[in-house]
Amino acid sequence: MTDTYRPDWVPEDAKKDDTFACHVMKGVKEMHDGLLSSSAHLAPSVRPVQRRKKLTVADYVRGIEQGDRVILSRAITLVESNNKDHFKLAQQVLQAILPRTGKALRIGITGVPGAGKSTFIEAFGNMLIEAGYKVAVLAVDPTSQVTKGSILGDKTRMETLTKHPEAYIRPSPAGGTLGGVARKSRETMLLCEAAGYDIILVETVGVGQSEVTVRSMVDFFMLIVLTGAGDELQGIKKGVMELADAIVVNKADGDNLKRALIARSDYDRMLHYIRPATEKWKTQAYTCSAVTKDGLDELWDVIQEFAEQGKENGVFLKRRQEQSLRWVRDMIDEHLHNLFFNNVVIQGRMGEVENAVLDGEMSESQAVEELITIFDKSLR
Amino acid sequence: MTDTYRPDWVPEDAKKDDTFACHVMKGVKEMHDGLLSSSAHLAPSVRPVQRRKKLTVADYVRGIEQGDRVILSRAITLVESNNKDHFKLAQQVLQAILPRTGKALRIGITGVPGAGKSTFIEAFGNMLIEAGYKVAVLAVDPTSQVTKGSILGDKTRMETLTKHPEAYIRPSPAGGTLGGVARKSRETMLLCEAAGYDIILVETVGVGQSEVTVRSMVDFFMLIVLTGAGDELQGIKKGVMELADAIVVNKADGDNLKRALIARSDYDRMLHYIRPATEKWKTQAYTCSAVTKDGLDELWDVIQEFAEQGKENGVFLKRRQEQSLRWVRDMIDEHLHNLFFNNVVIQGRMGEVENAVLDGEMSESQAVEELITIFDKSLR
Numbered sequence: 186m187t188d189t190y191r192p193d194w195v196p197e198d199a200k201k202d203d204t205f206a207c208h209v210m211k212g213v214k215e216m217h218d219g220l221l222s223s224s225a226h227l228a229p230s231v232r233p234v235q236r237r238k239k240l241t242v243a244d245y246v247r248g249i250e251q252g253d254r255v256i257l258s259r260a261i262t263l264v265e266s267n268n269k270d271h272f273k274l275a276q277q278v279l280q281a282i283l284p285r286t287g288k289a290l291r292i293g294i295t296g297v298p299g300a301g302k303s304t305f306i307e308a309f310g311n312m313l314i315e316a317g318y319k320v321a322v323l324a325v326d327p328t329s330q331v332t333k334g335s336i337l338g339d340k341t342r343m344e345t346l347t348k349h350p351e352a353y354i355r356p357s358p359a360g361g362t363l364g365g366v367a368r369k370s371r372e373t374m375l376l377c378e379a380a381g382y383d384i385i386l387v388e389t390v391g392v393g394q395s396e397v398t399v400r401s402m403v404d405f406f407m408l409i410v411l412t413g414a415g416d417e418l419q420g421i422k423k424g425v426m427e428l429a430d431a432i433v434v435n436k437a438d439g440d441n442l443k444r445a446l447i448a449r450s451d452y453d454r455m456l457h458y459i460r461p462a463t464e465k466w467k468t469q470a471y472t473c474s475a476v477t478k479d480g481l482d483e484l485w486d487v488i489q490e491f492a493e494q495g496k497e498n499g500v501f502l503k504r505r506q507e508q509s510l511r512w513v514r515d516m517i518d519e520h521l522h523n524l525f526f527n528n529v530v531i532q533g534r535m536g537e538v539e540n541a542v543l544d545g546e547m548s549e550s551q552a553v554e555e556l557i558t559i560f561d562k563s564l565r
Numbered sequence: 566m567t568d569t570y571r572p573d574w575v576p577e578d579a580k581k582d583d584t585f586a587c588h589v590m591k592g593v594k595e596m597h598d599g600l601l602s603s604s605a606h607l608a609p610s611v612r613p614v615q616r617r618k619k620l621t622v623a624d625y626v627r628g629i630e631q632g633d634r635v636i637l638s639r640a641i642t643l644v645e646s647n648n649k650d651h652f653k654l655a656q657q658v659l660q661a662i663l664p665r666t667g668k669a670l671r672i673g674i675t676g677v678p679g680a681g682k683s684t685f686i687e688a689f690g691n692m693l694i695e696a697g698y699k700v701a702v703l704a705v706d707p708t709s710q711v712t713k714g715s716i717l718g719d720k721t722r723m724e725t726l727t728k729h730p731e732a733y734i735r736p737s738p739a740g741g742t743l744g745g746v747a748r749k750s751r752e753t754m755l756l757c758e759a760a761g762y763d764i765i766l767v768e769t770v771g772v773g774q775s776e777v778t779v780r781s782m783v784d785f786f787m788l789i790v791l792t793g794a795g796d797e798l799q800g801i802k803k804g805v806m807e808l809a810d811a812i813v814v815n816k817a818d819g820d821n822l823k824r825a826l827i828a829r830s831d832y833d834r835m836l837h838y839i840r841p842a843t844e845k846w847k848t849q850a851y852t853c854s855a856v857t858k859d860g861l862d863e864l865w866d867v868i869q870e871f872a873e874q875g876k877e878n879g880v881f882l883k884r885r886q887e888q889s890l891r892w893v894r895d896m897i898d899e900h901l902h903n904l905f906f907n908n909v910v911i912q913g914r915m916g917e918v919e920n921a922v923l924d925g926e927m928s929e930s931q932a933v934e935e936l937i938t939i940f941d942k943s944l945r
Contacts, residue, residue, distance in 0.1 A: 518901075
């Protein structure tokens with residue numbers, strides 16, 4: 186690692202905006218850590234800039250290792266920052282805490298809006314805390330720039346979990362490319378692990394490739410679905426069931442119970458046709474209720490069995506290692522992609538070349554050749 | 566386009582081997598065009614190098630436009646060549662024939678080995694020729710370097726089609742990256758279109774991402790399956806059904822007919838749960854028999870309806886345009902990827918960095934930073 190190197194591989198959002206773009210987001214996030222007064226939260230746009238003591242790498246590392254939530258939050262803010270100095274500092278912190286990472290169980294959770302992800306996480310998270318675990322809840326939402334963090338934004342659905350000292354909840358980093366959000370979320374996950382959280386729940390909505398991204402950063406991936414199979418299933422995105430280690434039919438209570446049980450067996454039948462996401466693991470459907478808590482224990486048993494079995498047969502470690510190497514390669518590919526497509530000369534010419542291709546005046550190969558020639562020259 | 570530019574974006578295989586790597590493949594291919602004697606085919610490794618008149622761009626273009634199969638074959642050999650001069654010449658030919666491309670209906674065909682793709686193509690191709698069409702059959706097989714072209718290699722299964730003057734059959738270009746094979750196949754498709762073929766059948770086996778690649782170059786994509794659903798379905802790769810515009814249960818004849826009809830309704834039921842591959846088109850399952858020819862006409866009606874409907878509602882053109890732009894971008898990404906990962910300095914350091922990541926000594930972001938720094942320096 187060179188100290189003078191300016192990390193131009195920081196995803197594109199960093200280049201567009203080197204300043205702090207997300208005061209509002211920061212306000213929402215840090216509210217949980219008691220840094221700001223509630224009036225600051227109510228009027229984030231007019232709150233004065235808070236002067237805080239600058240922390241050294243050692244300060245961050247010590248704070249994180251002691252499980253200090255304020256320091257953890259500040260470290261995550263650093264990881265999420267698009268400022269290059271912050272990025273460098275964040276990388277030093279990450280390097281220092283690396284030996285303490287990797288011990289948590291990483292669980293991804295997806296489902297269409299309205300499937301009850303938040304209520305599920307509230308109930309499941311509380312159950313885990315009662316069982317003695319420390320739980321961190323993160324989100325990956327590449328649209329959060331637009332929606333101001335739609336998922337995990339509505340804290341009312343996680344009211345008890347939010348207040349719990351053993352739970353740490355962090356909304357999605359503000360948008361940019363999915364790759365940028367993914368890097369920030371993965372690094373946030375590492376910080377939480379170093380801070381002693383045993384279980385990391387990573388929530389995502391089905392936007393673009395976000396499920397694939399979350400699948401690539403977790404050990405166990407579950408799909409939360411609505412009751413009533415059949416036509417509703419059309420709403421489940423292509424290929425998402427193939428990523429899941431478990432399908433969870435939520436809201437299996439009251440009048441809905443019978444429909445939930447039918448949905449469960451419908452999903453089980455469909456799973457018969459799908460190759461499981463994890464080697465040597467049979468993906469199945471389960472029911473649970475965030476209201477009655479039925480099924481939550483069973484689901485946790487399933488996840489523990491998954492982890493134990495995977496650790497014994499080597500699948501668990503193998504996936505983690507593949508994820509790491511894949512992550513390195515994906516970040517490099519994204520860096521190269523951004524370097525090319527954000528190049529001003531390329532951007533100036535791209536539209537014309539694409540139109541020439543669409544109009545049948547230029548073959549695709551020739552378009553590539555021309556663009557690459559332009560790019561090569563622009564670097565010299 | 567610059568004349569002096571050396572196209573270093575030609576996929577990696579080109580760099581490893583600038584000479585003619587595939588005499589055997591060429592022997593097999595050109596046999597159909599009557600260029601070589603049968604003894605040359607029987608002993609390809611000892612056959613003397615044939616001196617052929619060098620063709621100009623104008624020669625190629627004229628020959629292709631006249632539907633001259635010998636010239637077409639030589640143009641395809643040029644497109645498939647890993648020699649840089651050939652590449653440049655091929656691009657000039659492609660540019661010249663561009664106005665005559667795009668008029669064919671492009672149909673992709675996939676299925677597990679043994680599903681009967683070759684016998685289906687033989688029967689379906691003959692039916693199309695009898696209906697007055699000129700048919701080209703291509704293959705995309707990224708493993709062909711290893712297997713010496715396993716698909717379309719066994720010509721005995723396409724005996725009558727091979728002999729037909731209105732059919733042109735070309736095995737997969739020899740291996741290399743899937744991206745390299747894909748470029749060659751797409752350009753071969755364009756050459757065939759310019760030579761007057763009305764229907765292009767592109768066969769692929771389910772290796773790696775080859776179905777996704779073929780889906781990205783055709784209008785209509787069909788999955789050929791075996792009779793007997795249930796456990797056999799496990800053999801169908803993740804996500805392949807989601808790419809299909811039709812699922813065709815082959816071998817629906819004799820003792821097998823009843824099972825084929827059951828399989829068909831099983832697949833139809835499954836399709837109910839899957840979002841169709843093409844906007845405004847309902848993917849369904851069909852049965853057919855290469856022996857009795859039952860169902861082939863119906864399938865062709867379905868494909869024609871697909872094309873007509875898509876041309877009316879705009880989906881057909883929209884997909885073609887998206888495919889073109891996606892292809893340009895994918896080729897650029899592949900170029901950048903190869904530039905990086907084939908860089909000798911990167912290759913020399915990659916193993917160590919990856920091990921440091923796997924041993925938990927280096928974070929993934931740091932690995933990326935280090936590798937990119939090395940890469941930047943190596944370019945200077």
